[in-house]
Amino acid sequence: MSLNPSPATASGGRRERSERSRWIGAAVSGLLSSVGAVAIALLVGAIVILISGDDPLVAYRALFRGAFGGVRPLSETLVAATPLIFGGLAFSLAFRAGMFNIGVEGQLVLGGLAAGWVGAQAFGLPKLLHLPLALVAAMLVGGLWGAIPGALKARTGAHEVITTIMLNYLAARISAYAVGTNGPLKGEAALPATDPALLSAQLNRLVPGERVNVGLLLGLVCAGLLWYLLFRTTFGYRVRTVGLSRGAAAYAGISWGRTITLAMMGSGLLAGLGGASEVLGLQGRYYDKFSPGYGFTSIAIGLVGRNHPVGVVLAAVLFGALNSGATAMQSAAGTSKELVQILQALVILSVAAFAAVARLQIGQRIMSRRSPGSSGSQGGDRAAAVGMEPDLEARPAPPVV
Amino acid sequence: MTAALANAGSPDTTPRETPPMAVEMHGIVKRFPGVVANDGIDLLVERGEVHALLGENGAGKSTLMNILFGLYHQDEGEVRIAGQPVRFHGPRDAVNAGLGMVHQHFMLIPRFTVTENVILGMEGPGALRLDRQSAERRVAELGEAYGLRVDPRARIADLPVGMQQRVEILRALYQGGRTLILDEPTALLTPQEVEELYLILRRLTDAGGTIIFITHKLREVAAVSDRVTVIRRGKTVGTRQTADTTARELAELMVGREILLRVNRSLARPGEPILIADNLTVQNANGLALDRLSLNVRQGEIVGIAGVEGNGQTELVEALAGLRHPDQGKILLKGKDITGADPHQVRIAGLSYIPEDRHGRGLVLDFSLTENVLLGNADDAPFSRHGRIDYSAAETITRQVMTEFDVRAPSPATPASSLSGGNQQKLVIGRELQREPDFLLAVQPTRGLDVGAVEFVHRQLVAERDQGRCVLLISFDLDEILDLSDRILVMFNGRIAGEYESGRVDRAELGFCMGGRTDEESTLVA
Numbered sequence: 001m002s003l004n005p006s007p008a009t010a011s012g013g014r015r016e017r018s019e020r021s022r023w024i025g026a027a028v029s030g031l032l033s034s035v036g037a038v039a040i041a042l043l044v045g046a047i048v049i050l051i052s053g054d055d056p057l058v059a060y061r062a063l064f065r066g067a068f069g070g071v072r073p074l075s076e077t078l079v080a081a082t083p084l085i086f087g088g089l090a091f092s093l094a095f096r097a098g099m100f101n102i103g104v105e106g107q108l109v110l111g112g113l114a115a116g117w118v119g120a121q122a123f124g125l126p127k128l129l130h131l132p133l134a135l136v137a138a139m140l141v142g143g144l145w146g147a148i149p150g151a152l153k154a155r156t157g158a159h160e161v162i163t164t165i166m167l168n169y170l171a172a173r174i175s176a177y178a179v180g181t182n183g184p185l186k187g188e189a190a191l192p193a194t195d196p197a198l199l200s201a202q203l204n205r206l207v208p209g210e211r212v213n214v215g216l217l218l219g220l221v222c223a224g225l226l227w228y229l230l231f232r233t234t235f236g237y238r239v240r241t242v243g244l245s246r247g248a249a250a251y252a253g254i255s256w257g258r259t260i261t262l263a264m265m266g267s268g269l270l271a272g273l274g275g276a277s278e279v280l281g282l283q284g285r286y287y288d289k290f291s292p293g294y295g296f297t298s299i300a301i302g303l304v305g306r307n308h309p310v311g312v313v314l315a316a317v318l319f320g321a322l323n324s325g326a327t328a329m330q331s332a333a334g335t336s337k338e339l340v341q342i343l344q345a346l347v348i349l350s351v352a353a354f355a356a357v358a359r360l361q362i363g364q365r366i367m368s369r370r371s372p373g374s375s376g377s378q379g380g381d382r383a384a385a386v387g388m389e390p391d392l393e394a395r396p397a398p399p400v401v
Numbered sequence: 402m403t404a405a406l407a408n409a410g411s412p413d414t415t416p417r418e419t420p421p422m423a424v425e426m427h428g429i430v431k432r433f434p435g436v437v438a439n440d441g442i443d444l445l446v447e448r449g450e451v452h453a454l455l456g457e458n459g460a461g462k463s464t465l466m467n468i469l470f471g472l473y474h475q476d477e478g479e480v481r482i483a484g485q486p487v488r489f490h491g492p493r494d495a496v497n498a499g500l501g502m503v504h505q506h507f508m509l510i511p512r513f514t515v516t517e518n519v520i521l522g523m524e525g526p527g528a529l530r531l532d533r534q535s536a537e538r539r540v541a542e543l544g545e546a547y548g549l550r551v552d553p554r555a556r557i558a559d560l561p562v563g564m565q566q567r568v569e570i571l572r573a574l575y576q577g578g579r580t581l582i583l584d585e586p587t588a589l590l591t592p593q594e595v596e597e598l599y600l601i602l603r604r605l606t607d608a609g610g611t612i613i614f615i616t617h618k619l620r621e622v623a624a625v626s627d628r629v630t631v632i633r634r635g636k637t638v639g640t641r642q643t644a645d646t647t648a649r650e651l652a653e654l655m656v657g658r659e660i661l662l663r664v665n666r667s668l669a670r671p672g673e674p675i676l677i678a679d680n681l682t683v684q685n686a687n688g689l690a691l692d693r694l695s696l697n698v699r700q701g702e703i704v705g706i707a708g709v710e711g712n713g714q715t716e717l718v719e720a721l722a723g724l725r726h727p728d729q730g731k732i733l734l735k736g737k738d739i740t741g742a743d744p745h746q747v748r749i750a751g752l753s754y755i756p757e758d759r760h761g762r763g764l765v766l767d768f769s770l771t772e773n774v775l776l777g778n779a780d781d782a783p784f785s786r787h788g789r790i791d792y793s794a795a796e797t798i799t800r801q802v803m804t805e806f807d808v809r810a811p812s813p814a815t816p817a818s819s820l821s822g823g824n825q826q827k828l829v830i831g832r833e834l835q836r837e838p839d840f841l842l843a844v845q846p847t848r849g850l851d852v853g854a855v856e857f858v859h860r861q862l863v864a865e866r867d868q869g870r871c872v873l874l875i876s877f878d879l880d881e882i883l884d885l886s887d888r889i890l891v892m893f894n895g896r897i898a899g900e901y902e903s904g905r906v907d908r909a910e911l912g913f914c915m916g917g918r919t920d921e922e923s924t925l926v927a
Contacts, residue, residue, distance in 0.1 A: 232789060232790055232792070233788050233789055233790060234779050234780055234785050234788050234789070234790055235788060237772070237775060237779045238779070240765075240768075240772075241765055241768075241776065244765045244766075244767050244768065245761065245762075245764075245765045245766070247758070247761040247762040248761070248762055248763070248764060248765045248776060250724060250744070250762070251724070251754070251756055251762045251763065251776070251777065252745070252776045252777035252779070253723065253743050253744035253745025253746070253747075253748065253777065254745075255743075
C-alpha cells in the first residue's frame with residue numbers, strides 16, 4: 001500500500017456503487033468459476049486428445065452420450081456419483097470447520113463394514129427397522145472414526161492430516177482382518193466379504209433393471225440437511241465461524257475444540273453413510289477393498305464443489321459422468337481409458353488455479369486497504385475461505401488486545 | 402566482516418573536517434490514506450552514537466524507520482547516508498548502504514541454526530555449496546568481537562529471546578551493517594537481558610558503529626542513549642543531549658503540553674460500581690503480567706486506562722472478557738462473580754467488548770454483515786431459537802445497526818471484507834451497543850480510523866456513558882484517553898501506577914507516570 005495508496009477515501013456514493021458491483025461480481029464469479037474451470041479443463045483435454053491423434057469432438061460427443069444418453073448411461077452416472085456425494089459432503093463439513101479430513105476413506109470403509117455386517121444378520125426385523133438399524137450402525141462407526149482425529153486435535157493439537165491418514169491405514173487393516181480368512185465378520189462364501197445383506201436391509205433400486213438406488217436419494221437428502229445445518233442453525237454458524245476465524249470464534253465464546261470435534265464426527269457420519277449406501281444399495285454385501293478410493297476422490301469433489309452442498313452434488317455428478325462416459329468414449333473415439341483420469345485431474349487443477357487467482361486478488365484487495373496502524377492477521381483466515389487448504393499451521397490465536 | 406565497523410569509524414588517519422552524519426533525514430513526509438504518519442520529520446544521527454528515537458505509539462517512529470530502511474518511500478523529504486543522498490527501492494538497498502534493522506518481532510527461522518539464520522540471503526556466489534564451517538567461524542568471530550556470544554550451531558528454537566535478538570544483531574553486522582536500527586528492542590527481554598543488550602550496544606558504538614534506538618520508555622533513553630530525538634504526531638519536537646535533559650522535559654515533549662479542548666461532554670455523574678476487579682493476578686511466560694491489580698468502574702462514567710503497550714493491558718482485557726482465567730483475584734459484574742466464566746457467559750452477564758483487532762477478533766471478514774452481527778449473539782434470543790437461527794430477525798437488527806451507526810454498505814448481505822476500516826469498526830461497535838450492555842469494554846476503539854470515524858466513535862462512547870452505562874476504555878493514544886475519560890488510571894508493569902481525575906491532569910505528569918517514573922525531578926543520568 002505504501003507504493004500505490006488506494007483512493008480509499010473517495011466520495012461516498014461512488015464508493016458504495018463500486019463496492020456493490022464488486023460484491024456482485026464476486027458472487028457471480030464464484031458461481032461461474034467452477035463452471036469456467038470445467039470448461040477450461042475440457043479444452044485442455046481436447047488438446048490432449050488431438051495430440052494423441054483422435055478427434056476431440058467425436059470423443060466428447062461419445063463421452064456425453066455415454067454419460068447422459070439414455071436410461072442406462074444416466075443410471076450409471078448417478079451410481080458413480082452417489083458415493084462421491086456422500087464423501088464430498090463429508091469432506092465439506094469438516095472443511096467448513098477448518099479441518100482437512102483426509103480420513104473420509106477410512107470412515108467410509110468402516111461405515112460400510114458396519115452396515116454390511118448388520119445388514120447380513122437375520123434379526124427377523126421388518127425392513128422398516130432393519131435398514132435404518134444398518135444405516136445407524138454405519139453412521140455411528142463412521143462418526144466415531146471421524147471424531148477421533150477431531151478430539152485428538154482439540155486435545156493435543158495433533159494435526160488431522162497426519163492422524164486421518166494413519167486412521168485410513170488402520171481402517172483398511174481392520175477391514176482386511178474382519179472379513180479375511182477366519183475373520184470374525186467373514187461370511188460363508190470363500191470371499192473376503194460378509195454374508196449378503198438380507199433383503200430387509202437393502203436399499204431398493206429406483207428403476208427396474210438399473211443399478212441406481214435409494215442411496216442416491218439418501219445422498220440428496222443429506223445434501224439438503226447439510227445445507228440447513230450449515231446455514232440455518234447455530235451449530236452450523238459455529239462451524240463456519242471456527243473455520244474462518246479462530247480469533248473471532250474465541251471472542252464470541254465458541255469452543256474451538258468442541259466444534260471441530262463435532263464437525264469431524266458429522267463428517268465421519270456422512271462418510272459412513274456413503275459406505276453403507278454403496279454396500280446396501282449396490283454391492284449387496286460388504287467386500288474388503290470395495291472402495292476404489294472414493295474417500296480421496298471426495299476431497300476433489302469438495303474442492304470442485306467449493307464445499308457447498310449444492311456444488312458438491314454437481315461436482316459428484318460431473319465426476320460420475322466422466323467415469324460412466326469413459327467406456328463409450330474409449331470405444332467410439334479410440335481414446336485410451338486413462339484419458340478420463342487426465343480429464344478429472346485437469347478439472348481439479350483448473351479449479352485449484354481459479355481458487356488461487358481469486359485468493360491473490362482478495363489478498364491484494366486487503367493489502368490495498370490496510371491502514372498503517374491496523375494489525376495484520378487477515379491472510380491466514382482468508383486462505384481457508386477461498387482456497388483449497390485450511391490453515392495447516394492452525395496455531396492458537398495470538399493474544400491480541 | 403569484522404572490519405566493517407572499524408572501517409566506518411576510522412577517519413582517524415585524515416585530519417577531520419566535519420565528518421558527515423551517519424544518517425540524515427530532512428523534512429520527511431509520509432501520507433497514508435486518511436493519515437499523515439510523518440509530517441516533516443528531521444532526524445540527524447551522528448556517527449558512533451546511540452541515538453534514541455522517542456515517541457508514543459503511533460507517533461510515527463516505525464513509519465520513519467521503515468522509510469529509512471527502504472520498506473516505504475517518503476512522499477517528501479530527503480534521506481542521506483554518510484552525506485550521500487540515497488533513494489532506496491527496498492531493504493536490500495538499505496543493507497548495501499550499511500544499514501541493518503533489528504525488528505521488534507524477530508525475523509528468524511526457528512528450525513535453522515544461528516549460522517544458517519545469520520547467512521540467510523548472503524550465502525555467497527557458490528550457491529550450491531554452503532561453506533558451513535567458515536561461516537560458523539566468522540559468526541563466532543563476530544560474536545566474540547562485540548560480546549555477542551552465542552553458539553553458532555545452536556538452533557534458534559532452543560535459544561531464549563535475548564539470544565535470538567543477538568542473532569538478529571549478528572545478522573545485521575554480518576551483512577555489513579554499520580548503522581543499526583533497533584525497533585523497541587527491549588520489549589520482549591528480561592531485565593538482565595536488557596542490561597546485557599546495553600553493554601553490547603556500547604561495544605558497538607565504541608567500535609565506531611551507530612545505533613538508532615526506537616523506544617517509548619524514558620528509562621531506556623536515560624540508560625543507553627547519547628542523544629534523543631522526540632517525535633509527536635508525525636513531527637519532530639526536539640533533539641536533546643541525553644545528559645542535559647530531564648525525564649520531565651522528555652515526557653512533556655513526548656506527550657505535549659497543550660491544554661485539552663473538551664467537546665460536548667458534560668460532567669460525569671457516577672453511580673454505583675458496576676465492574677469490580679479485585680486483586681487480579683495473571684502469570685504469563687514472561688512473569689507476572691497482572692500483579693494484584695484492582696480497579697472499579699462506576700455506572701455513568703468512562704474510565705480510561707493509559708499506559709505504554711505491554712504493561713498488562715492485554716491480560717487485563719482478556720481476563721475481563723473471559724478469554725483468560727486469572728490466576729488469582731475476582732471479577733464482579735453487577736455483583737455477579739464472573740471470574741473464570743467463558744466469553745459467552747460474560748456477555749450474558751452484561752459485558753460488551755470492542756476488541757482492538759477487528760480483523761482477527763471482532764469480525765469474520767468473509768461473513769456477511771448479518772452473520773457478523775450474529776457473532777457472539779447467535780445463541781441468544783432474538784437471534785435464534787432452539788438452535789435455529791432466525792436470519793430475518795438478524796437481518797432486521799443488522800439494518801437497524803447500519804442505520805443507527807451509519808455503517809455504509811449496500812446491504813446486510815455484503816461481506817464485511819468489502820467495507821472500509823471505519824465502517825467495519827462501526828459495525829463492531831453497533832453490534833456491541835445494540836445489546837445495551839451494562840459494561841462496555843472498549844479497546845483501542847479508534848485504531849486505524851480516519852478523523853471523522855474517530856469522532857463518531859467517541860461520541861458513541863460518551864452517549865453510552867450518558868445513558869448510565871459504564872465504559873472502560875483502554876487505549877495507547879493518550880489524547881483519546883484524555884478526551885474521553887472521567888477518570889484515568891495509568892497501568893505500568895501490571896499494576897495501576899496512578900489514578901487521576903479528569904480535568905486535573907497534567908499531560909506531562911501522566912506521561913511521566915506511564916514511563917514508570919515517580920521521582921520526577923531527578924535528572925535522567927544519575
